[in-house]
Amino acid sequence: MPKESIKDISSKLSSKCTHCNEVTNNPIHDGDVLFCCYGCQTVYQALKEKNLLTYYKLREQSGDNTASPVPNTQSIDFNYLNEEKFQSEFLKATPQGLEAKFYLEGIHCIACVWLLEKTPTFINGILSSRVQLGLSTVDLVVEPGADLAEIAQEFVKMGYRPHPVKSSDEITKLQNKEDRLKLIQIGVAAACSANIMLYSVAIYAGAGEIFSGLFGWVSFFLSLPILLFSAIPFYKSSISALKSKSVNIDIPISTAIIIGTFSGLYNLAVGSNHFYFDSIAILVFLLLSSRFVVHKILQSGLNTRGLKSLFNQGPVLRLNSKTNKYESVHSDYIVTNDILLIKKSQSIPCDSIILEGSSFINNSLINGESRPAEVNQGQLVYAGALNISDDLVIQVKKEFAQSTLGKIIEKVESTAGENLDLHSLTSKLSKWFVAGVFSLSIVSFLYFLSYFNLHIAIERTLALIIISCPCALGLASPLALAKAMNSAKRGGIIIKSEKSLEELARAKEVFLDKTGTLTKGNFDVVNVKVLKEIKNINELVYSIEKHSAHPIAQSLVNWSRTNTELVVSDLIEIAGKGITASINEHKYRIEKDLTNSSTNSTVNFFENDELCYVFTLKDELREDAPRLIKFLKNNKVTPTILSGDNLSCVSNIAAEINLPRSSALGDLSPEQKSEIVKSKKGTVMVGDGANDAIAMREAHVSISLRGAMDISLRASDIYLTKNPMLGLIELFSLAKRTYSSIKINLFISLAYNVLGVTLSLMGIVTPLFAAILMPISSLSVVLATLYNLRELKK
Amino acid sequence: MNIIYLLIPLALILGVFFVVSFIWATSKGQFDDLDTPATRILFDDDNTNIKTEENLGDLLNEKGKKHE
Numbered sequence: 001m002p003k004e005s006i007k008d009i010s011s012k013l014s015s016k017c018t019h020c021n022e023v024t025n026n027p028i029h030d031g032d033v034l035f036c037c038y039g040c041q042t043v044y045q046a047l048k049e050k051n052l053l054t055y056y057k058l059r060e061q062s063g064d065n066t067a068s069p070v071p072n073t074q075s076i077d078f079n080y081l082n083e084e085k086f087q088s089e090f091l092k093a094t095p096q097g098l099e100a101k102f103y104l105e106g107i108h109c110i111a112c113v114w115l116l117e118k119t120p121t122f123i124n125g126i127l128s129s130r131v132q133l134g135l136s137t138v139d140l141v142v143e144p145g146a147d148l149a150e151i152a153q154e155f156v157k158m159g160y161r162p163h164p165v166k167s168s169d170e171i172t173k174l175q176n177k178e179d180r181l182k183l184i185q186i187g188v189a190a191a192c193s194a195n196i197m198l199y200s201v202a203i204y205a206g207a208g209e210i211f212s213g214l215f216g217w218v219s220f221f222l223s224l225p226i227l228l229f230s231a232i233p234f235y236k237s238s239i240s241a242l243k244s245k246s247v248n249i250d251i252p253i254s255t256a257i258i259i260g261t262f263s264g265l266y267n268l269a270v271g272s273n274h275f276y277f278d279s280i281a282i283l284v285f286l287l288l289s290s291r292f293v294v295h296k297i298l299q300s301g302l303n304t305r306g307l308k309s310l311f312n313q314g315p316v317l318r319l320n321s322k323t324n325k326y327e328s329v330h331s332d333y334i335v336t337n338d339i340l341l342i343k344k345s346q347s348i349p350c351d352s353i354i355l356e357g358s359s360f361i362n363n364s365l366i367n368g369e370s371r372p373a374e375v376n377q378g379q380l381v382y383a384g385a386l387n388i389s390d391d392l393v394i395q396v397k398k399e400f401a402q403s404t405l406g407k408i409i410e411k412v413e414s415t416a417g418e419n420l421d422l423h424s425l426t427s428k429l430s431k432w433f434v435a436g437v438f439s440l441s442i443v444s445f446l447y448f449l450s451y452f453n454l455h456i457a458i459e460r461t462l463a464l465i466i467i468s469c470p471c472a473l474g475l476a477s478p479l480a481l482a483k484a485m486n487s488a489k490r491g492g493i494i495i496k497s498e499k500s501l502e503e504l505a506r507a508k509e510v511f512l513d514k515t516g517t518l519t520k521g522n523f524d525v526v527n528v529k530v531l532k533e534i535k536n537i538n539e540l541v542y543s544i545e546k547h548s549a550h551p552i553a554q555s556l557v558n559w560s561r562t563n564t565e566l567v568v569s570d571l572i573e574i575a576g577k578g579i580t581a582s583i584n585e586h587k588y589r590i591e592k593d594l595t596n597s598s599t600n601s602t603v604n605f606f607e608n609d610e611l612c613y614v615f616t617l618k619d620e621l622r623e624d625a626p627r628l629i630k631f632l633k634n635n636k637v638t639p640t641i642l643s644g645d646n647l648s649c650v651s652n653i654a655a656e657i658n659l660p661r662s663s664a665l666g667d668l669s670p671e672q673k674s675e676i677v678k679s680k681k682g683t684v685m686v687g688d689g690a691n692d693a694i695a696m697r698e699a700h701v702s703i704s705l706r707g708a709m710d711i712s713l714r715a716s717d718i719y720l721t722k723n724p725m726l727g728l729i730e731l732f733s734l735a736k737r738t739y740s741s742i743k744i745n746l747f748i749s750l751a752y753n754v755l756g757v758t759l760s761l762m763g764i765v766t767p768l769f770a771a772i773l774m775p776i777s778s779l780s781v782v783l784a785t786l787y788n789l790r791e792l793k794k
Numbered sequence: 795m796n797i798i799y800l801l802i803p804l805a806l807i808l809g810v811f812f813v814v815s816f817i818w819a820t821s822k823g824q825f826d827d828l829d830t831p832a833t834r835i836l837f838d839d840d841n842t843n844i845k846t847e848e849n850l851g852d853l854l855n856e857k858g859k860k861h862e
Contacts, residue, residue, distance in 0.1 A: 058836075110833040117834070134829040180820050187816045195809055211798070218802060296828065 018056075019044050019159070043159040050122045052115060059111035079328035081148035081164065090164050097127045097141045100148065105161040107136040115158065123154045134296070137165060182233075182295070186288045189230040192222045193281035200278035204768050216268045219277040220261075226284050227261050233288070249430040249474050252437060256466050257284065263462045274459070274767050276466050279774045286778055290478040294498060297485045316349050317341040336399055342392045348385045351403040352394035354378060359390035425502060425739075426477045429746055433753075437468050444761055456763070463765040467756035472749030472777040477502075477742045479785045484738040487789075491730050492722030500717040503700045504732060505739030509680045510632055511673075511695070513687035514643035514653055514666075517705060517724070519619045523552060523601070525559040527616040534612055539564045541605070544581045544588060547571055552592065552601055553579070555617055578603075621656055624725035629657045631729050635736070637684075641665060642673045642695065674698045686728065703728070741788035745781045752777040 016022070018033040019040035027034040028041055035041040047055055080086055092099040107116070113131045116138050120126045125146030130139045142151065155162045199215040199222075207215065234257065237250040260276040267274045317326040319339040326341050334340070334350055342348055348361070358376040363385050375381055381394060383403035400406045441461050448457035481498045488495055495501065512518055534540065542560040545553040547568070571581040578591025586607055593602035593614075605613035632639045640663040643650045647666035654664030665676070673695040677683050685692060685699035696702030696716055704716035705724040720727040756773055759765050765773075819825065 061836075110836060113830055113833050114837050117837075131830055132827045133833060134827065176823070176826060179826070180823070183820050183825055184817050187820065188813060191809055191813045191816075195806075210795070214798075214802075218806075 040159075042157065046157040047115075052118070052122075055111045055115045058114050059109055061110075078149035078152040078162075081152055083329070086164075087148075093144070094141070097143055098146070100140045100142060101137055101165040102140065102152075102155070102162040103135075103137050103165050104155065105136070105163070106159055107131065107133065107138075112160075116160075119154075123151055125151055179295075182288070182292055185230040185233070186285070186292055188225050189281065189285040189288055192226050192230075193278070193285045196222045196278050196281045200275070200771060203275075204771070213268070213271070216264075216275055219275060220265060220268060223261055223264075223277045223281055226281050227257060230288065231257050231284050233291075234284075246427075247431045247434050248427055249433075252430070252434050252468075253283070253287065253474060256280065256468075259462060260466045263466075276767055276770060279466065279767070279770045282775060283778075287474050290475050290482070293482045294478045294485070297482055297489065316346065317343070334396055334399070336396050338396045340394050340396065342387050342394055346387055348381050348383055348387060348394065350383050350396045350400050351380065351398040352396045353380055354392055354394050356393035357390055359387055359392050362386040425742060425746065426473070429473065429750075433473065433750075437465065437757075440468075440757065441465055460760060460763055463760040463770070464757055467760045467765050467770055467773065468753050472752055472781045473746065475778055475781050476745030476749055476785075479782060480738050480741040480745060480789065483785060483789045484734055488731065488734055491727065492720065493727055493731055493734075494719040494721060495717070496719070497717050500701045501735045501738050502742070503682075504684060504735035506682055507637055507684045507701065507732075508682035510637050510639045510684045510686065511642045511677055511699065512639060513685075513692050514641050514645055514650055515619070516688040517686055518625050518641065518653060518657070519621050523555040523617045524620050525555060525615050526618045526620055529614040529616075530612070531614070532607070532610065532612040534607060536566075537605075537613065539566055540583060540588060541590070543568050543583065544571070544579055544590060547579070547581075552603060552617055556590075556603065556615065559615070621653060622725050624723065624729075626657045628725045628728055629659060631732070635732060637732070639663065642668055642676060642685075642692075644668055644670070644673075670694050686724075703731070737789060741785055744784055744788060748780055748784055749777060752780075 015027050015034050017027070017036035017040050019035060022036050027036065030041055030044075033044065035044065047053055087098075090100065104116070106112070113133055116131050117129050119129045119140075125143050125148075127141045127143060129141075131137070132139070140151070142148065152162045196219045199219045203212060203215050231254070234250045234254045237248060238254045241248040241251060257280055260280040264275040264277050316329060316334065317340060318329045318334065319325075319341070320327050339355065340349070340352070354375060354377050356377060358374065360374050361381060363373060363382070375392075380397070381392075383400055383406060441464050444464060445457050445461040448460055478498075481501060484501055485495050485498070538560040541556050542564070543566040545556045545560070546565065566583050569582045571579065578589065580587070580589045582588070587609070589604075589606040589609070591604055591606075593604055601617045603615040603617065604611055605615065629639050639659065641650055641654055641659065643664075643666050645666055650664045650666035651661055654661060668676070670692070671694065673692065674697070677685055677695045677698040683699040684701045684703065685696045686703045686705070687693075687696060688705045692704075696704070701718065702716040703718045703720065705720050718731065720731070752773070756765065756777075759769070
């Protein structure tokens with residue numbers, strides 16, 4: 001080898017993309033603004049054209065100055081949106097126009113709301129547009145006969161990816177109803193408890209001497225709506241817990257509510273002024289509110305049920321046998337024996353057989369194999385495989401539900417929601433707590449009955465039950481979780497179930513998928529050696545490789561970043577080896593170096609048989625992966641790689657992140673992955689493909705990444721929308737902090753209870769005392785939560 | 795202090811009126827979306843028939859300067 005002057009082209013100063021704010025090493029210059037890819041540039045241009053650059057100003061002010069990098073959706077054909085069959089199912093005719101609802105991937109901040117709600121001014125056919133930021137949906141009213149496909153394309157140009165949502169969706173309606181009921185219950189509880197407070201303060205202040213009876217009765221009537229309406233959720237959950245022979249926190253709460261109200265009523269009747277109405281009312285209000293906050297935050301994440309209608313496959317081209325033309329249909333309407341045209345970069349919707357064409361397909365979704373496989377006429381292709389290089393004509397053999405992927409989805413969906421909240425610290429504690437309070441009250445009742453009289457026995461036992469009501473206990477975890485989840489959401493982490501945070505804090509084993517999780521999941525040019533500089537190298541590479549369907553060729557086309565095509569002649573492609581061509585009297589040869597290791601591919605560029613450039617391509621490790629592994633080890637969590645990819649690839653990656661070979665497993669089928677996860681305790685599974693979905697179900701906590709397949713999105717408890725490696729680090733430390741905050745809260749509330757119970761047995765507890773102690777205990781839990789989680793992002 | 799016998803019912807009637815209004819508003823769906831309206835208030839242009847992007851941009855610039 002001659003001594004070469006090594007010059008690394010890709011190490012230009014890294015800069016930030018104007019549109020998505022991601023760091024890029026290889027920016028596209030457009031005047032004085034920079035972009036990381038043509039997608040972002042297109043969006044910027046589209047906004048500039050329409051005079052909407054205010055979007056960027058607003059975004060800067062919103063404090064969240066990012067956008068998701070634009071998906072490559074140029075090839076999406078939205079014509080199915082104009083089909084009658086589809087429209088009758090998804091659109092609703094109203095006097096104002098047609099109502100359509102879309103879930104838009106990429107809505108994230110104020111600027112998005114502004115931009116999307118301005119659409120009626122610059123997109124034809126839209127009459128009005130309203131965004132729901134929490135759900136990432138937009139409700140459009142369009143003119144009857146408007147071209148919906150055109151409208152959808154406009155959204156894509158702005159960098160959002162639309163998914164139609166059934167507006168008449170029963171689930172959504174039910175959810176709305178439930179949420180409104182919850183809110184009304186909170187409102188009623190708030191109004192009544194505030195009024196009861198007024199009268200109680202008056203009684204404690206001395207008005208009790210004169211007006212005790214009157215104020216007591218008013219308080220009692222005001223507490224009826226709370227007892228009979230607002231507190232219903234507590235009764236329901238207590239009953240369902242008792243039915244399943246378990247104990248939860250709501251049982252002591254319900255008991256305290258009912259006993260408190262009736263003892264107050266009894267005291268009213270006998271003329272003493274010992275009422276607990278105020279404590280009970282405030283308790284219900286606080287608990288309902290804190291639970292509502294948690295519920296809302298959870299809802300704003302992606303809920304599993306909703307995903308079914310959101311992330312079904314997009315449209316495909318189907319041959320219409322009558323006209324002999326391809327028409328775009330929604331993939332839900334494909335049946336067996338349909339003939340489909342699968343374009344480059346579309347995924348295969350159903351298990352099918354290839355009638356025409358040959359192409360490379362990426363099966364990583366099914367088997368985790370990162371390297372594309374070549375398929376030819378007559379071969380079977382499976383649903384979920386991504387067609388990389390060439391158009392294929394296929395005939396459907398099985399409908400989606402019967403395909404491998406369909407079956408995995410079914411498996412995932414059927415087990416979703418089976419995980420009951422039986423392991424959380426709060427419910428464990430509540431068991432002991434309930435048992436303790438009940439046995440204590442029985443013992444104390446009998447003790448006072450035998451040593452004093454019935455009246456004292458009843459009074460002190462009631463006081464004990466009411467004062468030990470686990471108000472603070474009930475608040476301890478929702479508050480900490482709400483704060484943590486809110487902070488997570490700002491960091492682009494969507495948490496679908498609140499129990500995951502606690503489970504994460506206790507995790508012992510983290511299993512990571514390789515392709516697309518630890519690595520970026522596609523080939524990138526990582527290094528360019530220049531032996532002899534050629535001026536227009538980018539144009540040459542682009543013009544030649546554009547004609548090849550090979551994935552490596554496609555990566556080189558992406559690297560060349562130009563649209564200038566030169567005239568190419570004598571183009572010959574040798575399968576699996578390379579390509580030769582002539583441009584401007586020069587002969588060029590680009591060929592793969594077949595003599596190197598398995599993770600990297602080396603490609604040599606010859607001009608007139610002289611080696612000029614050496615490109616190194618690789619499915620690159622994410623840059624923060626080593627940091628993540630180090631972090632996990634420091635936190636006494638064992639990381640393990642589980643991959644379907646071949647063992648040599650996996651070992652290479654493991655070596656790069658300092659993992660021993662023993663904790664890097666390759667060649668695994670989805671079932672083997674899930675067996676391994678099953679055999680361990682305290683497991684977390686991180687992945688992105690369908691081949692991880694079953695394992696995700698077995699893990700205590702499952703995490704999927706941005707760009708993950710819909711299926712693993714649905715299977716996972718947590719979804720990371722931004723930088724996955726840093727996101728995981730943030731998530732783990734967040735979980736740890738939240739968990740310790742919950743523990744402190746539980747300790748505080750238990751301490752209060754011990755104090756309260758002791759005092760009530762001594763006979764010191766009066767309604768006034770309860771009215772002071774109970775809010776103080778709740779308040780101290782709130783303050784402790786705020787203090788312990790004070791460093792979380794506001 | 796007899797006035798209290800009149801004031802209590804009056805206060806309660808007023809309270810009931812507000813609770814009923816709240817229930818009505820909720821069931822009409824006015825509280826379905828609790829996030830977006832908070833952001834909408836920040837947009838200065840409510841008249842979408844007039845092209846006001848430039849003015850809006852200027853306004854926002856001024857605001858930004860004030861913050862600095």
